[in-house]
Amino acid sequence: xxxxxxxxxxxxxxxxxxxxxxxxxxxxxxxxxxxxxxxxxxxxxxxxxxxxxxxxxxxxxxxxxxxxxxxxxxxxxxxxxxxxxxxxxxxxxxxxxxxxxxxxxxxxxxxxxxxxxxxxxxxxxxxxxxxxxxxxxxxxxxxxxxxxxxxxxxxxxxxxxxxxxxxxxxxxxxxxxxxxxxxxxxxxxxxxxxxxxxxxxxxxxxxxxxxxxxxxxxxxxxxxxxxxxxxxxxxxxxxxxxxxxxxxxxxxxxxxxxxxxxxxxxxxxxxxxxxxxxxxxxxxxxxxxxxxxxxxxxxxxxxxxxxxxxxxxxxxxxxxxxxxxxxxxxxxxxxxxxxxxxxxxxxxxxxxxxxxxxxxxxxxxxxxxxxxxxxxxxxxxxxxxxxxxxxxxxxxxxxxxxxxxxxxxxxxxxxxxxxxxxxxxxxxxxxxxxxxxxxxxxxxxxxxxxxxxxxxxxxxxxxxxxxxxxxxxxxxxxxxxxxxxxxxxxxxxxxxxxxxxxxxxxxxxxxxxxxxxxxxxxxxxxxxxxxxxxxxxxxxxxxxxxxxxxxxxxxxxxxxxxxxxxxxxxxxxxxxxxxxxxxxxxxxxxxxxxxxxxxxxxxxxxxxxxxxx
Amino acid sequence: xxxxxxxxxxxxxxxxxxxxxxxxxxxxxxxxxxxxxxxxxxxxxxxxxxxxxxxxxxxxxxxxxxxxxxxxxxxxxxxxxxxxxxxxxxxxxxxxxxxxxxxxxxxxxxxxxxxxxxxxxxxxxxxxxxxxxxxxxxxxxxxxxxxxxxxxxxxxxxxxxxxxxxxxxxxxxxxxxxxxxxxxxxxxxxxxxxxxxxxxxxxxxxxxxxxxxxxxxxxxxxxxxxxxxxxxxxxxxxxxxxxxxxxxxxxxxxxxxxxxxxxxxxxxxxxxxxxxxxxxxxxxxxxxxxxxxxxxxxxxxxxxxxxxxxxxxxxxxxxxxxxxxxxxxxxxxxx
Ligand code: SF4
Numbered sequence: 012x013x014x015x016x017x018x019x020x021x022x023x024x025x026x027x028x029x030x031x032x033x034x035x036x037x038x039x040x041x042x043x044x045x046x047x048x049x050x051x052x053x054x055x056x057x058x059x060x061x062x063x064x065x066x067x068x069x070x071x072x073x074x075x076x077x078x079x080x081x082x083x084x085x086x087x088x089x090x091x092x093x094x095x096x097x098x099x100x101x102x103x104x105x106x107x108x109x110x111x112x113x114x115x116x117x118x119x120x121x122x123x124x125x126x127x128x129x130x131x132x133x134x135x136x137x138x139x140x141x142x143x144x145x146x147x148x149x150x151x152x153x154x155x156x157x158x159x160x161x162x163x164x165x166x167x168x169x170x171x172x173x174x175x176x177x178x179x180x181x182x183x184x185x186x187x188x189x190x191x192x193x194x195x196x197x198x199x200x201x202x203x204x205x206x207x208x209x210x211x212x213x214x215x216x217x218x219x220x221x222x223x224x225x226x227x228x229x230x231x232x233x234x235x236x237x238x239x240x241x242x243x244x245x246x247x248x249x250x251x252x253x254x255x256x257x258x259x260x261x262x263x264x265x266x267x268x269x270x271x272x273x274x275x276x277x278x279x280x281x282x283x284x285x286x287x288x289x290x291x292x293x294x295x296x297x298x299x300x301x302x303x304x305x306x307x308x309x310x311x312x313x314x315x316x317x318x319x320x321x322x323x324x325x326x327x328x329x330x331x332x333x334x335x336x337x338x339x340x341x342x343x344x345x346x347x348x349x350x351x352x353x354x355x356x357x358x359x360x361x362x363x364x365x366x367x368x369x370x371x372x373x374x375x376x377x378x379x380x381x382x383x384x385x386x387x388x389x390x391x392x393x394x395x396x397x398x399x400x401x402x403x404x405x406x407x408x409x410x411x412x413x414x415x416x417x418x419x420x421x422x423x424x425x426x427x428x429x430x431x432x433x434x435x436x437x438x439x440x441x442x443x444x445x446x447x448x449x450x451x452x453x454x455x456x457x458x459x460x461x462x463x464x465x466x467x468x469x470x471x472x473x474x475x476x477x478x479x480x481x482x483x484x485x486x487x488x489x490x491x492x493x494x495x496x497x498x499x500x501x502x503x504x505x506x507x508x509x510x511x512x513x514x515x516x517x518x519x520x521x522x523x524x525x526x527x528x529x530x531x532x533x534x535x536x537x538x539x540x541x542x543x544x545x546x547x548x549x550x551x552x553x554x555x556x557x558x559x560x561x562x563x564x565x566x567x568x569x570x571x572x573x574x575x576x577x578x579x580x581x582x583x584x585x586x587x588x589x590x591x592x593x594x595x596x597x598x599x600x601x602x603x604x605x606x607x608x609x610x611x612x613x614x615x616x617x618x619x620x621x622x623x624x
Numbered sequence: 625x626x627x628x629x630x631x632x633x634x635x636x637x638x639x640x641x642x643x644x645x646x647x648x649x650x651x652x653x654x655x656x657x658x659x660x661x662x663x664x665x666x667x668x669x670x671x672x673x674x675x676x677x678x679x680x681x682x683x684x685x686x687x688x689x690x691x692x693x694x695x696x697x698x699x700x701x702x703x704x705x706x707x708x709x710x711x712x713x714x715x716x717x718x719x720x721x722x723x724x725x726x727x728x729x730x731x732x733x734x735x736x737x738x739x740x741x742x743x744x745x746x747x748x749x750x751x752x753x754x755x756x757x758x759x760x761x762x763x764x765x766x767x768x769x770x771x772x773x774x775x776x777x778x779x780x781x782x783x784x785x786x787x788x789x790x791x792x793x794x795x796x797x798x799x800x801x802x803x804x805x806x807x808x809x810x811x812x813x814x815x816x817x818x819x820x821x822x823x824x825x826x827x828x829x830x831x832x833x834x835x836x837x838x839x840x841x842x843x844x845x846x847x848x849x850x851x852x853x854x855x856x857x858x859x860x861x862x863x864x865x866x867x868x869x870x871x872x873x874x875x876x877x878x879x880x881x882x883x884x885x886x887x888x889x890x891x892x893x894x895x896x897x898x899x900x901x902x903x904x905x906x907x908x909x910x911x912x913x914x915x916x917x918x919x920x921x922x923x924x925x926x927x928x929x930x931x932x933x934x935x936x937x938x939x940x941x942x943x944x945x946x947x948x949x950x951x952x953x954x955x956x957x958x959x
Contacts, residue, residue, distance in 0.1 A: 047954055193954065239958075246955045256950060263946045270711050272703075290937035292944040295710055295930060300736035304703035307696065307733075311676070311707025314694055315715070319707070337697050427955065430947050467692040467708070467715050470671045475640070475687050477695025478679075487642065488687065 014224075016188070018234045021080035023088030024183060026176075027105045028097030028118075030063055030071045033176040037095075038075025040180055040197065044189045046247035046424055049237035050079040053536065054249075055087035055609065056420040060277070060360045067121075067129040072104045081236040085388070085536030087421060089611035093186070095179050097121060097153075099130035106142070114147045116182060118175060120154035149228050153178050157211075160218035166207045174215035181219025187233050191216060243426040250389040250418035251281040253425065254348065257396025259292060262318050264397075265404060265436040268293040270312035272305040273322045277360040278416045279350040282322045302330035306347065310334060313343040314476070316440065316466035318400060322348040325367045326357065328374065328411075335409055336375045339502065341476040342453070342462045344403035344410075348396070351415040351532075353607045362607030363416035365532050366583040371411045372561055372590070378499045380506040382406070383561040385413040387535035390425035392418055395558065401436045402509055407461035411561075415533045415582075417609050441465040441472055450474060452486040460505040507562050516564045520546055520553030523573035525623055528554045529599065531587050534580050534610055541615035552619055560587065568595045576622055578602055580610050633664040640690040646681060651802035651828035652749065656688055658805060659747075662812045663691070668716050675718045676705040678725040681756050682749035682828070685720040699730025702737035705744050713927045716816070717743070723750040723764040727783050731763075738794040740926040741820045747812075748785060748825050749802075753834035766907070771833075786903040786918055789823045790896070796822035797899065797919040802829060803842040807852065807915065814917055820925050841913050853902065853916035858888035861912050868911070873901055875911055893920045 024041070026034045035056055045052050055076040064071030078088035093114045096102040098121035109115065122135055134141075142148050153175040160178070161171045177194075184191055195213055202208045223229050248256075262269045273283045275298065287296040295317070299305040306321040313319035323331065328349050338345045351367045353359025371383045382402055386395035392414050399412040441463035444450050452474040453462050465472040474486060482489035483497060519542055530538040535556050542554035555570060557563065571577060571591070577599035579588045585601040592599055602618045604610050638660040646652045663673065673691040677683035679698035686693030692715075696704045701719045709717045719737075726734045726748050737744055753771070754760040760773040761780065769778040789797045796818040800811040808826065815822040827838040840849045851861040851868065859868040860880065867888040869878045878887065892898055899919035905911040 043954055047956055049956060049958070242959050244951065244955050244957050246951070246953055256946075259946050259949070268711075270707060272707060289944065289949075290934050291941040292946070293934060293938075295934070297706070297710060299703065300732055303700060304706070304733055304736070307700040307703040308707035308710070310696070311694070311704040311709075312711035313707075314704075315674075315708045315711030317707075317711040319711075333697055334700065341694075427950050430950065466712075467674045468671055468712060470669070473670055473690055473692050475642075475693035475695065477686070477693075478697050479695065 014230060014232050016234050017231050018236065020082055021078060021084065022187065022233060022235055023076065023078045023091045024093040025074055025076040025091040025105060026095045026179065027072060027074040027101035028176070029066055029100065030059060030073045031066060032097045033173070034073045034075050037176040037180050038077060040194050041183060042077055042247060042422060044184070044193050045077070045079045047193055048189060050081065050235055051084050051238035051240060051424055052077060052079040053084055053087040054422045055417065058361050067098055067100055067126045069100045069104055069130060072101050074105060079235055081238050083238065083240065085539045086609065086612055089613045095183065097179065099126045099132055102136065103130045103132065109146060111145055112147065114149060115142065116149045116151065116179065118153040119150040120152050156218055156222060157215045160214045161211045164207055164211055166211050170208070171211060174211045177212045177215040178219035181216040182223045185220045185223035185232070186229060187235065191220065240424065241426060245424045245426055247422050248390055248425040249420055249422040250386065250392040250414050251350070252285060253390055253392035254396045254414060255282050255285040257393040258286070258320055258400065259289060260430050260433060261397050261400030261436060262292065263430060264433060265318060265400065265438050267316065267318040267438060268295060269320060270309060270317035271296045271320045271322065272299050272308035272312070274299050274302045274305045274327065276324045276327050278352055278419045279322045279324045279348065281419070282348065302327040303334060306331040306334040309345055310338050310343060313345050314466070319344065320346045320348065324350050324352045325354045325370065328367060328370055332375045335381065336377060336379045337478045338409040339379050339381055340478050342407045344407055346399045346403050346410055346412060348412045348414065350419045351413060359607045361416065363533065363609065364582050364605065364607060365415060365534065366586065366605065367413065368560065368583065368586040371413055378503065380503050380561065381409050381411055382506055382509050382559065383411045383413065384559050385532035386418055387532065387556055387558065389418050389421050389423050397433060401434060402512065404436055404438055405461065406459050406505065406509055407464060408505060413532055418533045440469065442469055444471055451484040452476065453481055454484050459508055460501060510562045510565050513559055513564050516555060516557065516566050516570060518553050518555055518570060521551060524551035524553050526552045526576040526578060526619055527571065527574035528552065528615065528619065529577055529579045529591065530554070530556045531560055534582065537610050537612045537615055538580055540612035541619065544612065544616050545619055550623065563594060571595050571597050576600065578619060578622060580615050582610060633670065635661045635664060637670060638663045638690050640688050642687045644688050645684065647832050649831040651751065651830065652682060654802045654805065655749065655808065655826060655828065656685065658808045658812060659689065662809050666816050672714065673716045673718070674708055675720060676701045676708060677720040678730055680722040680725045682720055682722040683725060699725055700733060702730065702733040702744065702746065706737055706742050709743060709927050710930060713931055717745070719744050719746040721746065721748050723748065723752060723762045724754050727763045727785065735792040738789055738792040738821050738823060741795050741923050743819065743925045743927050744821055745815045746821070746823045748823065749828040750785060750825050751828045751830035751834055752837050753830050755830050755833055759833035784903060784906045785825045786906065787900065790899055790903055790919060794823050794919070795820040795921050795923045798823070798917045799825045799915045801827040801838060801841055801915060818920060820923055849912055851912035851914050853891045853914055853918060855891055855893040855917065858885055858890055860888065875901065875905065877911060893917050
């Protein structure tokens, strides 16, 4: 109807509203539909720590950002093109992020005096013209619209008003030409038996779609074509689900049942929730009385021969430190998962950060080395979790897996792997005495230095393990100075030998150049995007991403010396930076922003350009 | 296949090759000897028995038992043992702890293992002192205890372990004494036979830092000061010359010379109210110290419930396929 379609490569949209407005759900629906349409995408949920902050307050604003594209993308985008603001507080918090000239879709019905005051507006920004110079403002009376749409339904007024997020969703579906049927089906499943709710939300969504269609406010609609991703079957996945699936795949490939000992903590709890639904896979989940019981029960289960896992976030790792040392001392396979959040102390529970690297590497008493792997993207959490299990079992050691709040809750399309094609995980329980009729629980494999895994129930291999220093081979308590030095050295060497298991480090770009962006963990996407942009602009910039931080890859030192500059972007004050500088004596520089949010690709591009002059 | 001969295990089979390193005269020796003696009588294979401990003098125990063993970290033995048991519910899992390990730093795990009715046999060696750290007062030390950390006397009020265990919903609560060898053996056996979490408090003499703490119950006057509870029997002690009568919920000692046996309280180990009353007699100068099984009931165990839940889920949903799970939900194909 007189509207033109414009094809664009990518778009960034952000839904923002009060905690009670259902913004996460709305973002989730848009994401699923966008995935089905075949775009590449990346999401950034951003919600407050309070379950229900006072309605209308700045603290209670919840947002969901999504970037989708016809190209291969790596980040949820820096600045949105479209902002949906369901109330004044949401507008206040997020308007500064919108690109100049961006579109604001605003629920004007929420812009009443009380809410405006609460958000700190002296006058109504929609009416005082303060936005018009910078943005395209589309005011919609959403409350009124959904009331009209739901007229005649057997539903009270409060519930009717709750559907306004689906109205906003309908508007966005229209703008970006997305189908409504996936959401309709989802509603039917989600609210099965509650027909009035299904109908109200469906009507609200259609009302939004039709409103956008019939009014003159939108002159242009946008088309984002399918992305040309590598062939395969895809699904949309977030990091916590991918982590859970990775563990389950490792359980299947190793033939070991999972034991998860865990204490609820944001943002890791979803792994506990998810694994708890997989009892039919033999998964044992134990919600422990505290973080320490979470890890110690897992150590007990490892001793008994399960694939033992404990999940938590930074504060939980602090509590588990002594027990992780016990797992190092007893040389038992254990996967410790830290979904990092803002710290220290309670910090920013729902925000992301990379500030637990030092804790992962050094946060225990004594010389207590353990392998540390970090996931790069939401989908990569699957492979990182799988790898963590494989190394823990093959090398008989606890392994720390670092993900973060952004990876855990963010999502992306994921090319579903074949479980049977993953690297095998071999489990060799000890089942007989040595040739000389003895059993030495600390005798080592020549290649990996792993000790045998003899589990209770195995005849003749009765033995004792513990946290006191053990004598080489026999595992008896030993206070001998020479033995202690030897064991400390052996435990370090054992971790170093994981190196032999790691693939060659991949370099994105040339093997030498003016600058190397070096990254770990969740900053992968922003660094890769930045490198792409910089390379397109003709800069001699490459990108290396490392998954294992302990031990560091064998070939890393050799790679680093071929670049004039090294830049390490991190959401901390330079934890990998200091490690790289001390390990390789190179003059690496950091880009360190600790705001509880991912570092934007644009910021990295800018920093690289400044460095190169 | 050649015939495998079932050989009867003996005490010797449970003695490990490690030299025992407790102080000479320590009450722990007697408990170790009893455990090594009792284990073969349970008819379990050595490899199916696991001893888990925390930190403290008593926690060295697993090193001396020729079974599977895990000497863990301070206070955490019940939690670690929980993982051992859930991972393999067929094992007989024993926790050896002390008053400091189990009630102070590990109080939380102690309480939760009991309330879950996790099938662990928890033996708590209570010597009312910290031995390994050389003599500070413990959470069961009496008020006024003079130690290195309390030169003016302790102002902490002691915990009563059986009361705590009952409050934590324990399904088996018993007490015994290191020097009462036969009684000790009997309590170990009852603990083993109880299907569920069992808690046995063992009064243990630390002859270095708290010698004679339980002298009243082990010396020449012991029968006057201790009552050995027997399920279904009247509560008599002092060689049946004294008995316990209940006035409302208040217990009193009566002379049997002047009373009929019909006046005497009958012990019922399944009665929780009674168990609380009995547990409260602890350290009461007007009443004998209760030992024996204070409380014992049957309740579903956490470990069995978990097995049942997993079997139920498998039956309902069928054994899962990981690949199907990966492919579940909305998917699309790129060719
Ligand atoms: S310090 Fe006390 S409890 Fe410890 S071994 Fe010596 S006597 Fe036994």
